Amino acid sequence: xxxxxxxxxxxxxxxxxxxxxxxxxxxxxxxxxxxxxxxxxxxxxxxxxxxxxxxxxxxxxxxxxxxxxxxxxxxxxxxxxxxxxxxxxxxxxxxxxxxxxxxxxxxxxxxxxxxxxxxxxxxxxxxxxxxxxxxxxxxxxxxxxxxxxxxxxxxxxxxxxxxxxxxxxxxxxxxxxxxxxxxxxxxxxxxxxxxxxxxxxxxxxxxxxxxxxxxxxxxxxxxxxxxxxxxxxxxxxxxxxxxxxxxxxxxxxxxxxxxxxxxxxxxxxxxxxxxxxxxxxxxxxxxxxxxxxxxxxxxxxxxxxxxxxxxxxxxxxxxxxxxxxxxxxxxxxxxxxxxxxxxxxxxxxxxxxxxxxxxxxxxxxxxxxxxxxxxxxxxxxxxxxxxxxxxxxxxxxxxxxxxxxxxxxxxxxxxxxxxxxxxxxxxxxxxxxxxxxxxxxxxxxxxxxxxxxxxxxxxxxxxxxxxxxxxxxxxxxxxxxxxxxxxxxxxxxxxxxxxxxxxxxxxxxxxxxxxxxxxxxxxxxxxxxxxxxxxxxxxxxxxxxxxxxxxxxxxxxxxxxxxxxxxxxxxxxxxxxxxxxxxxxxxxxxxxxxxxxxxxxxxxxxxxxxxxxxxxxxxxxxxxxxxxxxxxxxxxxxxxxxxxxxxxxxxxxxxxxxxxxxxxxxxxxxx
Amino acid sequence: xxxxxxxxxxxxxxxxxxxxxxxxxxxxxxxxxxxxxxxxxxxxxxxxxxxxxxxxxxxxxxxxxxxxxxxxxxxxxxxxxxxxxxxxxxxxxxxxxxxxxxxxxxxxxxxxxxxxxxxxxxxxxxxxxxxxxxxxxxxxxxxxxxxxxxxxxxxxxxxxxxxxxxxxxxxxxxxxxxxxxxxxxxxxxxxxxxxxxxxxxxxxxxxxxxxxxxxxxxxxxxxxxxxxxxxxxxxxxxxxxxxxxxx
Numbered sequence: 001x002x003x004x005x006x007x008x009x010x011x012x013x014x015x016x017x018x019x020x021x022x023x024x025x026x027x028x029x030x031x032x033x034x035x036x037x038x039x040x041x042x043x044x045x046x047x048x049x050x051x052x053x054x055x056x057x058x059x060x061x062x063x064x065x066x067x068x069x070x071x072x073x074x075x076x077x078x079x080x081x082x083x084x085x086x087x088x089x090x091x092x093x094x095x096x097x098x099x100x101x102x103x104x105x106x107x108x109x110x111x112x113x114x115x116x117x118x119x120x121x122x123x124x125x126x127x128x129x130x131x132x133x134x135x136x137x138x139x140x141x142x143x144x145x146x147x148x149x150x151x152x153x154x155x156x157x158x159x160x161x162x163x164x165x166x167x168x169x170x171x172x173x174x175x176x177x178x179x180x181x182x183x184x185x186x187x188x189x190x191x192x193x194x195x196x197x198x199x200x201x202x203x204x205x206x207x208x209x210x211x212x213x214x215x216x217x218x219x220x221x222x223x224x225x226x227x228x229x230x231x232x233x234x235x236x237x238x239x240x241x242x243x244x245x246x247x248x249x250x251x252x253x254x255x256x257x258x259x260x261x262x263x264x265x266x267x268x269x270x271x272x273x274x275x276x277x278x279x280x281x282x283x284x285x286x287x288x289x290x291x292x293x294x295x296x297x298x299x300x301x302x303x304x305x306x307x308x309x310x311x312x313x314x315x316x317x318x319x320x321x322x323x324x325x326x327x328x329x330x331x332x333x334x335x336x337x338x339x340x341x342x343x344x345x346x347x348x349x350x351x352x353x354x355x356x357x358x359x360x361x362x363x364x365x366x367x368x369x370x371x372x373x374x375x376x377x378x379x380x381x382x383x384x385x386x387x388x389x390x391x392x393x394x395x396x397x398x399x400x401x402x403x404x405x406x407x408x409x410x411x412x413x414x415x416x417x418x419x420x421x422x423x424x425x426x427x428x429x430x431x432x433x434x435x436x437x438x439x440x441x442x443x444x445x446x447x448x449x450x451x452x453x454x455x456x457x458x459x460x461x462x463x464x465x466x467x468x469x470x471x472x473x474x475x476x477x478x479x480x481x482x483x484x485x486x487x488x489x490x491x492x493x494x495x496x497x498x499x500x501x502x503x504x505x506x507x508x509x510x511x512x513x514x515x516x517x518x519x520x521x522x523x524x525x526x527x528x529x530x531x532x533x534x535x536x537x538x539x540x541x542x543x544x545x546x547x548x549x550x551x552x553x554x555x556x557x558x559x560x561x562x563x564x565x566x567x568x569x570x571x572x573x574x575x576x577x578x579x580x581x582x583x584x585x586x587x588x589x590x591x592x593x594x595x596x597x598x599x600x601x602x603x604x605x606x607x608x609x610x611x612x613x614x615x616x617x618x619x620x621x622x623x624x625x626x627x628x629x630x631x632x633x634x635x636x637x638x639x640x641x642x643x644x645x646x647x648x649x650x651x652x653x654x655x656x657x658x659x660x661x662x663x664x665x666x667x668x669x670x671x
Numbered sequence: 672x673x674x675x676x677x678x679x680x681x682x683x684x685x686x687x688x689x690x691x692x693x694x695x696x697x698x699x700x701x702x703x704x705x706x707x708x709x710x711x712x713x714x715x716x717x718x719x720x721x722x723x724x725x726x727x728x729x730x731x732x733x734x735x736x737x738x739x740x741x742x743x744x745x746x747x748x749x750x751x752x753x754x755x756x757x758x759x760x761x762x763x764x765x766x767x768x769x770x771x772x773x774x775x776x777x778x779x780x781x782x783x784x785x786x787x788x789x790x791x792x793x794x795x796x797x798x799x800x801x802x803x804x805x806x807x808x809x810x811x812x813x814x815x816x817x818x819x820x821x822x823x824x825x826x827x828x829x830x831x832x833x834x835x836x837x838x839x840x841x842x843x844x845x846x847x848x849x850x851x852x853x854x855x856x857x858x859x860x861x862x863x864x865x866x867x868x869x870x871x872x873x874x875x876x877x878x879x880x881x882x883x884x885x886x887x888x889x890x891x892x893x894x895x896x897x898x899x900x901x902x903x904x905x906x907x908x909x910x911x912x913x914x915x916x917x918x
Binding site: 088091094095098099101102105106561563564567570571574577585586587588589590591592593594595596598605608636637639640641643644645647648649651652654655658659661662665666 | 730733734737738741744745807810813814817818831832833834835837839840841842843844845846847848849851853856860861863864867871874875877878881882898901
């Protein structure tokens with residue numbers, strides 16, 4: 001029986017065979033258990049095991065991804081942050097992403113953050129360094145809920161991403177050039193500014209290769225029932241849900257859905273992902289590409305699989321129109337490849353499956369397309385398994401997929417949050433599996449089939465990742481609105497701004513002190529301290545020459561020091577008053593027909609009409625005067641006013657920080 | 672073409688980080704529509720009427736500011752490298768800020784050792800005095816920033832569409848033209864964000880100078896420590912920001 005075996009959705013395109021032969025449940029269970037079964041086999045990081053258990057308990061108890069009272073759909077409450085690998089290489093990338101960072105900064109206000117990731121840092125270390133709890137619901141006061149990782153999986157590992165994803169909504173981007181970062185940034189901002197409005201169209205694309213059990217299971221156990229459930233949903237009435245399965249699911253048809261004239265708002269694909277031998281010249285460019293119906297299956301195909309049978313990033317032409325699309329690609333390696341095999345036990349599997357970890361090129365190309373890219377791709381790192389949608393009896397269990405798709409399509413949920421269904425499942429399965437392993441160690445008998453099923457599901461759920469900003473949503477046209485044009489919007493030509501700062505190469509080894517360009521020193525004092533000038537002790541200023549020599553220099557120095565001392569004292573006083581006055585914050589918005597007629601003095605606008613007021617006290621009391629137009633709220637003015645409130649809050653916190661830093665720095669200098 | 676001006680009441684104050692050009696404050700007037708009260712800097716953004724061009728101008732300005740902020744992030748490390756003698760001449764020459772700092776310090780060493788001629792000391796003195804004067808103006812600008820309103824004005828084709836004053840304790844008062852278009856509201860919000868970010872970057876510049884001075888002080892081991900080094904650290908940071916802005 002087919003269901004007695006576990007199939008992997010991967011075909012080795014280097015030699016045309018299955019990347020991994022099907023295993024029986026007993027075989028897999030033995031692999032999982034190894035000779036010395038222990039919970040650490042699931043995840044050797046004990047902090048992560050605790051976090052998974054916490055997450056599982058938390059979801060059961062409250063269902064909250066973020067702390068109670070915070071709407072995870074609202075970036076201004078849930079927060080948004082970006083994580084760069086520490087080092088000068090990130091400066092130019094940050095610059096290229098400027099448009100997106102600026103946009104998110106405005107949306108998230110005080111909950112916008114930027115972080116450095118230190119090499120090989122664990123989730124627990126990273127969170128501790130930020131002062132955030134290492135488990136439990138996300139607290140935007142400590143760390144934003146939406147987190148975008150920038151960089152390759154060699155710089156910031158997939159493992160870190162999986163771990164962080166348990167508590168937060170995480171996505172990742174990594175491109176080979178700065179223009180791609182700038183294009184992606186512009187695509188996201190364009191979509192969120194409303195410059196692209198997509199018709200409600202979803203396509204479910206399922207390959208069903210001849211004589212191939214894995215894709216048959218996927219087509220019948222995942223794609224068909226998933227499409228059917230989505231199409232039958234009460235909110236799907238205004239959606240065009242298309243199903244393209246089997247013979248239709250050819251490469252040329254897929255090209256119509258990925259940049260062609262039939263590109264939907266959301267595309268779901270299920271197929272084999274092509275895999276290559278470690279080091280194959282095509283591996284980096286094509287691993288994870290979608291093996292289409294054009295492949296005739298294992299019986300009739302021999303040897304190397306040619307490019308015309310699969311859809312890779314190379315197949316996305318420059319004229320493709322993708323802006324705004326979100327894709328969910330179920331395929332082995334569809335999102336990326338780790339360097340090492342993800343199996344915890346190595347029997348029968350190579351340890352290294354690639355020269356280095358990398359992101360799949362297809363989603364990279366989709367996101368960074370020069371005409372405007374897809375906003376996100378949900379995909380799988382490493383092998384995808386049939387047990388993720390079929391239980392041990394072969395019955396479909398597609399609730400996780402269905403929930404994620406429904407959230408994206410009908411609730412307008414950000415993609416990172418929609419993926420929480422997989423993360424919840426990962427936490428639940430990991431917790432159950434850990435308990436099973438403990439029980440096995442204590443002598444309890446567990447069905448090998450149950451064990452292998454849970455392990456497979458656990459692995460699968462863990463390895464779904466978002467490629468792209470986790471806060472993006474489908475940019476759908478308003479219901480009932482006729483689209484002006486069916487043609488997909490595009491973005492103008494975008495290139496990264498020239499990096500205006502060339503960061504110093506801090507890794508360069510320059511142990512020898514460099515000579516000064518002028519006036520070689522005659523005082524033998526540089527030594528290991530570099531440019532140290534010996535001062536004469538006694539007269540504080542007489543010997544430096546920097547303020548002139550002799551009496552005049554001394555006077556200048558004293559005057560300068562005195563003025564700085566006065567300045568420091570005034571700063572200290574100002575800081576004290578700022579803290580005292582921080583007990584309330586007031587934001588007022590006025591309007592006038594002609595601004596030139598309004599007198600402006602002492603921060604007031606005499607002659608203008610006060611339309612909205614917000615007064616916030618430190619104890620939480622808030623008084624609000626809302627603008628009305630007739631009997632209704634003046635929503636446009638209210639939107640302006642509330643954005644000013646956010647600006648005010650963020651600005652005051654920044655000012656007090658700056659004031660404190662300046663005062664402290666100055667006092668320190670004067671010591 | 673977009674312009675970004677800061678009407679600055681402090682004479683000789685440098686342009687803050689960002690796209691800003693410093694303009695001296697005009698004679699104070701409280702007539703209708705006039706600039707705000709004395710003592711407050713006015714951050715004035717004039718944008719083209721084409722919405723796309725206006726947004727691009729603001730984005731470009733934001734990118735420039737972030738590049739300068741990134742440069743500030745690296746400033747302490749760069750000063751530290753100079754202080755530890757770790758600057759290499761080998762690849763692509765020495766960057767101007769390092770060159771300025773090393774030049775000042777080597778002049779100082781020469782002067783200190785007594786090998787310099789009288790004329791050389793004069794040159795040295797004027798260079799340091801200039802740095803000190805600029806730092807003094809910068810300090811005044813920082814103090815003014817921390818104790819006064821910041822007024823941000825957005826114009827489209829020289830027509831004022833929004834003015835926001837931000838008090839140093841955080842209170843915000845905005846004046847908008849009635850029936851402000853949503854895209855114009857967005858432009859004013861962006862201009863306000865840019866100005867406040869620039870102001871924050873200016874304050875960060877100040878603290879970076881202070882921290883840089885503590886590092887530079889290790890090069891001169893002066894009894895007055897970092898105070899002595901402030902003008903040199905200021906010159907380094909100022910050069911760094913200038914280079915970043917011009918690139």
